[in-house]
Amino acid sequence: MLKSGVYLQMAPVLFGRGTFATIAENAKKLGMTRVFLITDKGIPETSPVTNAKKMLEDAGLSAVGWNGVQPDAPEQVIKDAAAIARRERVDGVIGIGGGSSLDTAKLVSVVTVNGDEVLKGPTLVENLMAVLTGQKTERDLYPKKPLPLLLISTTAGTGAESTYVAVVSSIDLDIKVGLVRAGDFAIVDPSLTDTAPPIVTAFTGLDAFSHANEALTDEKNTAHADLLAYEAMRLIAKWLPIAVKDGANNEARDNLALASNFAGISFSESGVHIGHSAAHALGHKYHLPHGMCCAWATPAVIEFVAKDYPEKTKKIGAAMGIDVKSDDPKVIGKTVADAVRALMKDVKLPSPKEKGLTKEQVTSLKPLIYKEPLCETYDGVVTEQDVVTLLDTIYDRF
Ligand SMILES: [Fe+2]
Structure with a gap:
């Protein structure tokens, strides 16, 4: 007998070589006008990712770049990033990179509008358990709808563009734990892995x-x-x-x-x-x-x-x-x-x-x-x- 279980359908994924060129078009479709653009520091100069800000601005969007991503998203780093996003009055988040960058983008999209309280240890665990046991979905978890979120992966490894949990290193719990947030749209352009x-x-x-x-x-x-x-x-x-x-x-x-x-x-x-x-x-x-x-x-x-x-x-x-x-x-x-x-x-x-x-x-x-x-x-x-x-x-x- 086949096992019963839920087929999760996460964010739509645009797959294909060269699809990174659609970044501005897809940001606009998600309703973004002023973008918080999250990348990590290790992007090679030859990577098309270095053009992301210009591509958004050429299409009439404004963008605030931030590259403070750290492995396993320390809680304080996320709070600091969300404070900048709030101050800059962004209305969307784009994460470009490997798992840590994409997870950071997921976290910032939630924390910017819902405040640091959602990162409290018991809240994280309660929310995760409610989703894992099927009692709630992401929609039910946060008082305010998270900012629109576009995820663009640059490594062929984590698959974080299609997962619904972002790893965060919790101060309260002193362990890595997951915050529930899937992207709204994802781009997987293999050319970003060429370097x-x-x-x-x-x-x-x-x-x-x-x-x-x-x-x-x-x-x-x-x-x-x-x-x-x-x-x-x-x-x-x-x-x-x-x-x-x-x-x-x-x-x-x-x-x-x-x-x-x-x-x-x-x-x-x-x-x-x-x-x-x-x-x-x-x-x-x-x-x-x-x-x-x-x-x-x-x-x-x-x-x-x-x-x-x-x-x-x-x-x-x-x-x-x-x-x-x-x-x-x-x-x-x-x-x-x-x-x-x-x-x-x-x-x-x-x-x-x-x-x-x-x-x-x-x-x-x-x-x-x-x-x-x-x-x-x-x-x-x-x-x-x-x-x-x-x-x-x-x-x-x-
Ligand atoms: Fe893994």
Whole structure:
């Protein structure tokens, strides 16, 4: 019997090479006249993104640029940005960048009009739970309608343009937590990923792969999420090594941007679980890129879930071009995990050892991971011993 569940339909997405040129047209369609334009500082000069302000102004809009984005959106940074947006009397927000920029734009669109109170720890948790349990939708959460929001992704990894939660580092709670806000419109223009260096291409692509992988076995999983997840994995397995070797291969870049968006829709609807618990702990503790930590966890997650989901694990293999003959869940898990390990080596992802981590540093994260809320969203049982095995596997069997 197929599992019942909600198919989430997020912001419409305009996909395609060159679609960034429609930024002003789409901002106008959303009713914007004075835009708060959020970008991060690391934009290469060759990127079309550097022209965004001029493109808006040439079309008769005014724009206030702000590039103070920080990873995992510290609460104070969001409050400061929203204060500027309020003072500048903007009537719309555009976020351009990777996950942190898009999440910051989501947060600012809400906080600018609703005030800092919506960032209070209990309010964030209450709102998130109300949406996750289906009691409320975004429309019911905020006293004032958030500012119109256009999201433009520049990395093929997070899929944040199609997710409905923005990560914020809460002062009250002293953890990362989610604020509920989807974009009103998204643009995925693969040409914006053309300047990503090989290592960034590798770990963002593998981050998207991990979203698809974990979405298959999250408790909110649906058949619709699966469809997108398998296709995202097929595209990444095929095109990631090509894009890493030749960043100018447009076909590879296009397919990875599409895969990242598919994986984003899939995990926004379904969810991610222990792989991301481990990745959050590793990234937070040792200041490592999110995608790299997610990639390290992926083969270990595949070996862990294979006992509960042998058929799904086989299908991951099929998406990667491997016909797993065995019906033994252990063999299935190992075969498919080894294929992901081969993909990681092919794209030259460094191992935990190569990044200077000791085994003790990795295994000491067990209590942190076991306490992480995402550890509970796997559609099955996770024991403390499972977390120990996961961490051993991450370190020993890269
Ligand atoms: Fe991720």
